Amino acid sequence: MDLSQTVPNKLWYLKHIRLFDGISPSEMQEMEKITRMEEVKKRQPLYLPGDPSSSVYFLKRGRVKIANTAPSGKEVTFDILEAGDIFGELDVLEDAPRSTSAETLDDALICVIPRKDFDQYLAMHPSVMYKLTKLIGLRLKKIQSRVEDLVFREVPARLAHLLSELGKTEGVAEKQGIRLNVKLTHQEMANLIGCSRETVSTIMGQFRDDGLIQMDGRTITILKPSALSQLVS
């Protein structure tokens, strides 16, 4: 994002939150009043499982990882959010302690809304409520397909699936193939597909040797998108 070209005030950012797609300007302005903007450094936890759910967050810039950690230290990543995403609203809605952790992956800009204000706002803006319901429903479906992945497919297929998805959402077409505009470590990929870091390294090596992908440091380019998709099913 080229900030020199934009006016990065709260209202500008709110316009780019998916929850507010198609929402009236007045409704947006009202939301602006109850939000507070906050800069957060890379690798900072925003909340941990068990914390009281006191706020809802809008992500303006950077990435945020929603995850949980087992007593053994093994971690599962539920989602990696990007600018425009809302998070933390589930626990707030149910008035339950945090069931996951949220942590910045990059330097981030985040809007914070106190629970009370969020509840009140929703009650007064049914159209936003409706959007929120659809949004949560979409996330439910997404995680259902994660369960299917874990049960139906083994690791190479799960990894191929992850790469294909990243290609769709974060891919940049180049002459050699689709360059992924994300830099995930093998550990982070492992947490996303439910396997060990070593296994990711090994299978990625195989994909490379098979000419499916190219790896330049932490930059991945998909050379044969269709062959990769074949692997999924």
Place this chain on the structure above:
Amino acid sequence: MDLSQTVPNKLWYLKHIRLFDGISPSEMQEMEKITRMEEVKKRQPLYLPGDPSSSVYFLKRGRVKIANTAPSGKEVTFDILEAGDIFGELDVLEDAPRSTSAETLDDALICVIPRKDFDQYLAMHPSVMYKLTKLIGLRLKKIQSRVEDLVFREVPARLAHLLSELGKTEGVAEKQGIRLNVKLTHQEMANLIGCSRETVSTIMGQFRDDGLIQMDGRTITILKPSALSQLVS
């Protein structure tokens, strides 16, 4: 349920739908107008993946399984619903084809609401909308913990977890222990925890030999609830 004691009309049933907990009588009556009651025999599919999402359902009596099947024939069960549950609303909300299948496990009584009417009703009753959002949120959390189960725990722990949960929701206290008021086949349990039928049979046998549970035909009694819970973590 002893039907001789009840007046099983639509309104009576709607009162026992969780979505309508705490909803005003007038709102309920309005819902009654747009529903149609239907008897469905055991083991009948209500919809399959890919079907158009034309209706939302309320389950009045019997159980309904929400699941999906891989090309290999392997099946994953997302949920087994009971009287009082709503289903099929996710795909309807998003106007997308069915992403799962729904099938009766017992003879069932089901209320059907056409998509249009449901949408309209929601738009006019924000309090029901709010309940629905919370309900979907709850389901999202439930399935998140399924993902954790699959990633963090191996089969014996997953099975112990399933039995513990069934004990809480379907358990009847008896002198020997907690009798599970559900009759699931080993295949159905396998689909719920993501493993093969044979593995369920083997581990259940071990639990029996270890004195944790008792099996009488298809009736399971948990003899040592705490020992079973220990196994989960």
Place this chain on the structure above:
DNA sequence: TGGAAACTGTAAGCGGCCTTACAGTTTTGC
């Protein structure tokens, strides 16, 4: 810019669970 810390590559060993196989039991439907 240089040293520390984090990440990647690779391989051997092993264990959990799947597959295959089949006999015995329970339930279902006529």
Place this chain on the structure above:
DNA sequence: GCAAAACTGTAAGGCCGCTTACAGTTTCCA
């Protein structure tokens, strides 16, 4: 009530992916 169908018990063999181990590489940040 009986035959057929569905379900359960059990075991051998194999393989996927985890763990362990460590050297080499890249990235971070002071």
